[in-house]
Amino acid sequence: MTSIWNKRTKHCHGFIDKQIKDAITDFFDNEGNYADFDMSCANKIVDHLPHNLSCSSVNWSWFQYLFDSYYEKREKLIVCILISKLIKYDCYTGDYSEIVETFKWMNSGEIKPALFWLLSNSLLPFNLIVIQSDIRTSSNKNQKSISSFKTDSHNLFLSGLLRNFILSGNTSNFVAKEFYANFQASLNGKLITSPNDFNAGTFKHQYFFYKQNFSNSTVITLLKSFYLKLINDGYEILNWQDGIDRNMLQMNSFNSHYENGYLPIPLNPFDSIPESDRWLIIPNGAEKKSTKLNSFVYKPIDFSLVKDSQLKISLKHWFWNSNRSLSSRIDAANIIIKFINFIYDLRYKFNLRQVTSSEFPLDYITVEEIYSYVSFVKERKLYNAYIGVVRRYLIYLQENNLYEVDPAVYKYLVIRGYTHINTAKDIPDEDLIKIEANMKVKSTENDLQALYYILFHIAIATEFRIAQIINLKIDCLVKGAKKDYYLESHSKVSNGEKLKIPITPYTKRYIETAIKFTQEVREKCNDDSIKEHIFIHNYFSQQFKVVTVRTFSDYLKKICREEGITPYSAQNLRDTYMTKSIEYAIKNNMSLIETKILTSHKQVDTTSNHYVADKIKDYLEATHMVIIGNLNIKGTIAAESDFTDGDLVNEECGYCKHESCIKNDILDCLMCSGFIATIDRIPYFEDKISKINNHIELAKLPHEKEQFIAIKRLYLAYLAKLLELKEQVV
DNA sequence: GTTTACAATAGATGCGCGAC
DNA sequence: GTCGCGCATCTATTGTAAAC
Numbered sequence: 001m002t003s004i005w006n007k008r009t010k011h012c013h014g015f016i017d018k019q020i021k022d023a024i025t026d027f028f029d030n031e032g033n034y035a036d037f038d039m040s041c042a043n044k045i046v047d048h049l050p051h052n053l054s055c056s057s058v059n060w061s062w063f064q065y066l067f068d069s070y071y072e073k074r075e076k077l078i079v080c081i082l083i084s085k086l087i088k089y090d091c092y093t094g095d096y097s098e099i100v101e102t103f104k105w106m107n108s109g110e111i112k113p114a115l116f117w118l119l120s121n122s123l124l125p126f127n128l129i130v131i132q133s134d135i136r137t138s139s140n141k142n143q144k145s146i147s148s149f150k151t152d153s154h155n156l157f158l159s160g161l162l163r164n165f166i167l168s169g170n171t172s173n174f175v176a177k178e179f180y181a182n183f184q185a186s187l188n189g190k191l192i193t194s195p196n197d198f199n200a201g202t203f204k205h206q207y208f209f210y211k212q213n214f215s216n217s218t219v220i221t222l223l224k225s226f227y228l229k230l231i232n233d234g235y236e237i238l239n240w241q242d243g244i245d246r247n248m249l250q251m252n253s254f255n256s257h258y259e260n261g262y263l264p265i266p267l268n269p270f271d272s273i274p275e276s277d278r279w280l281i282i283p284n285g286a287e288k289k290s291t292k293l294n295s296f297v298y299k300p301i302d303f304s305l306v307k308d309s310q311l312k313i314s315l316k317h318w319f320w321n322s323n324r325s326l327s328s329r330i331d332a333a334n335i336i337i338k339f340i341n342f343i344y345d346l347r348y349k350f351n352l353r354q355v356t357s358s359e360f361p362l363d364y365i366t367v368e369e370i371y372s373y374v375s376f377v378k379e380r381k382l383y384n385a386y387i388g389v390v391r392r393y394l395i396y397l398q399e400n401n402l403y404e405v406d407p408a409v410y411k412y413l414v415i416r417g418y419t420h421i422n423t424a425k426d427i428p429d430e431d432l433i434k435i436e437a438n439m440k441v442k443s444t445e446n447d448l449q450a451l452y453y454i455l456f457h458i459a460i461a462t463e464f465r466i467a468q469i470i471n472l473k474i475d476c477l478v479k480g481a482k483k484d485y486y487l488e489s490h491s492k493v494s495n496g497e498k499l500k501i502p503i504t505p506y507t508k509r510y511i512e513t514a515i516k517f518t519q520e521v522r523e524k525c526n527d528d529s530i531k532e533h534i535f536i537h538n539y540f541s542q543q544f545k546v547v548t549v550r551t552f553s554d555y556l557k558k559i560c561r562e563e564g565i566t567p568y569s570a571q572n573l574r575d576t577y578m579t580k581s582i583e584y585a586i587k588n589n590m591s592l593i594e595t596k597i598l599t600s601h602k603q604v605d606t607t608s609n610h611y612v613a614d615k616i617k618d619y620l621e622a623t624h625m626v627i628i629g630n631l632n633i634k635g636t637i638a639a640e641s642d643f644t645d646g647d648l649v650n651e652e653c654g655y656c657k658h659e660s661c662i663k664n665d666i667l668d669c670l671m672c673s674g675f676i677a678t679i680d681r682i683p684y685f686e687d688k689i690s691k692i693n694n695h696i697e698l699a700k701l702p703h704e705k706e707q708f709i710a711i712k713r714l715y716l717a718y719l720a721k722l723l724e725l726k727e728q729v730v
Numbered sequence: 731g732t733t734t735a736c737a738a739t740a741g742a743t744g745c746g747c748g749a750c
Numbered sequence: 751g752t753c754g755c756g757c758a759t760c761t762a763t764t765g766t767a768a769a770c
Contacts, residue, residue, distance in 0.1 A: 253747075291739085388738095539750095549741070
């Protein structure tokens with residue numbers, strides 16, 4: 001041992017440059033860290049280094065030279081350890097020094113194979129992306145997590161893009177190293193020097209490259225996320241004209257649509273009918289006439305399913321020129337496709353024409369065919385649209401001279417047995433309370449569930465349809481002439497016009513709360529058609545979505561099942577008549593939602609109680625349109641008190657600690673030092689404030705109005721403090 | 731003006747896929 | 751494995767205009 005020590009000391013002292021000397025000292029000190037650290041080999045390597053080695057010559061090509069100077073893997077690995085020490089002691093002065101700097105984050109076990117991989121493949125530093133990210137641990141300590149990604153990128157720019165991409169997403173959860181390792185290959189070697197070098201063509205190449213070479217579907221997911229990230233960063237690299245765009249890319253069904261050759265097609269009757277058969281229809285304004293559609297959700301229709309080519313053309317014609325709303329037009333088209341194929345099979349598969357020895361040519365819809373079809377529909381007990389839609393389609397064909405139809409067919413295409421049963425079912429109070437309580441608990445678990453909770457409240461407090469609520473826009477609140485508010489939204493009856501619906505102040509508050517709640521997500525989103533909505537979330541990385549009716553219904557059902565009650569639907573919420581008791585309970589909970597929501601993003605700024613206080617104040621000021629400012633509160637604000645109901649004063653807003661009233665008549669209790677307000681008084685404050693609002697409205701003289709506003713300001717100041725205190729206590 | 735008959739749209743849900 | 755979501759296809763509700 002002694003001889004080795006001496007030898008090592010001699011080597012270390014031989015170097016003139018201080019940093020290099022330190023690095024080499026550490027190199028030998030780390031002996032124990034590597035099972036395969038061969039001291040004689042290490043000595044040999046260091047022996048070959050010139051003593052006057054200076055940092056200015058420590059660059060990547062020198063590393064490569066050093067690495068290539070040895071032939072055995074064992075030796076090369078030890079060279080890598082030496083290199084890692086030189087990096088650690090800041091000896092590196094070559095190109096890409098910022099990247100090399102990141103290599104320091106790796107521990108000794110990771111860096112050795114990483115350097116070996118780089119140098120044995122004659123790669124450059126940017127081929128290794130090292131990421132340092134914060135991870136939240138249960139103990140809430142800020143820990144750094146280090147991960148490294150190998151990439152075959154040909155240049156620094158592309159590596160930088162990939163690095164940013166990794167940093168931006170929660171990609172650590174679904175690591176697919178193949179994605180980065182083959183990125184350049186997937187581009188067929190194309191050099192990337194700007195984000196704008198990516199386009200529909202590169203995407204296609206990459207998509208099918210990854211699809212062919214890797215069974216792991218996460219690779220495709222990452223590819224989609226990568227393009228979405230570029231788009232989210234403002235690069236308009238994909239346009240529908242090229243067969244793919246952002247909205248398509250975000251759809252759950254993207255893969256199958258893309259692989260099956262669906263093309264995005266804006267719905268516009270003034271354009272000529274598209275030649276292709278598989279359309280992904282861009283609503284292009286049609287969404288304004290329906291609550292079932294959104295501008296960013298494209299609807300598929302597959303005309304290639306139509307077996308008869310002439311009828312296919314006529315169906316496209318009908319589809320393109322129909323006035324039906326898009327979603328029901330697609331429904332109808334799917335029925336017509338079934339109809340056409342039924343007729344086709346009759347003609348060619350079952351040879352009906354021969355059986356009936358009909359003399360009509362094959363481009364003529366006959367009574368026999370329709371009779372068979374109607375029998376089929378009745379036998380299968382298919383719903384009425386199977387008859388009505390077909391009739392209207394045939395009329396259209398005739399009117400536009402697209403196909404010959406025997407006029408006698410219509411007397412068979414009739415519907416019988418309309419039953420109109422009203423199944424409206426309201427939810428009893430006890431069940432409603434159970435649902436409310438369950439949703440309240442879950443609303444704290446994640447953002448989506450908090451949105452469902454607000455949706456639930458609006459649904460029972462208003463007459464709106466669920467789709468209408470979900471698709472509300474942030475600018476939907478419109479102030480009326482007085483203090484009243486209107487909600488502007490599209491409705492199926494308005495035929496594209498916006499409707500104004502009067503709402504209560506409570507509904508207004510819910511909507512404002514929801515807008516504030518989603519503001520954080522909205523600021524991150526740069527997709528205008530999404531961010532204009534109120535109920536948005538960011539569940540998937542790089543994807544911003546509007547809540548759907550589908551998930552809300554499912555969630556409501558799930559809650560009902562958990563509570564062991566009838567699985568109510570969103571429609572039932574609308575049918576539910578709010579009794580006074582439930583209304584009271586719900587209004588009380590409202591302030592709870594508001595404060596909870598306003599403060600639910602506390603983790604952003606946990607330490608600052610100021611933050612919470614300011615937010616509450618901002619909110620109250622915005623809602624009540626009164627500036628609270630720094631009003632001095634004379635009374636006491638407390639979480640709870642020992643006073644009894646007998647001590648309640650001022651319409652139960654608080655307690656009085658004096659034996660008898662000491663204030664004069666002009667003063668309000670709130671201006672007295674003997675006044676004590678506690679958290680459980682919050683609802684009374686809210687009641688009182690709404691009463692003052694009435695006074696303000698009724699006041700005729702300006703100075704009366706001002707006086708009431710001053711009083712309101714006082715109550716709001718108390719309310720703000722109480723809400724703040726409540727937040728600390730809870 | 732009300733009823734009736736149906737058209738058109740909204741809502742519900744089984745199924746399957748993608749994201750994580 | 752769970753959750754979110756889209757599609758297809760069904761049911762429910764609402765709109766509307768002719769018939770009474």
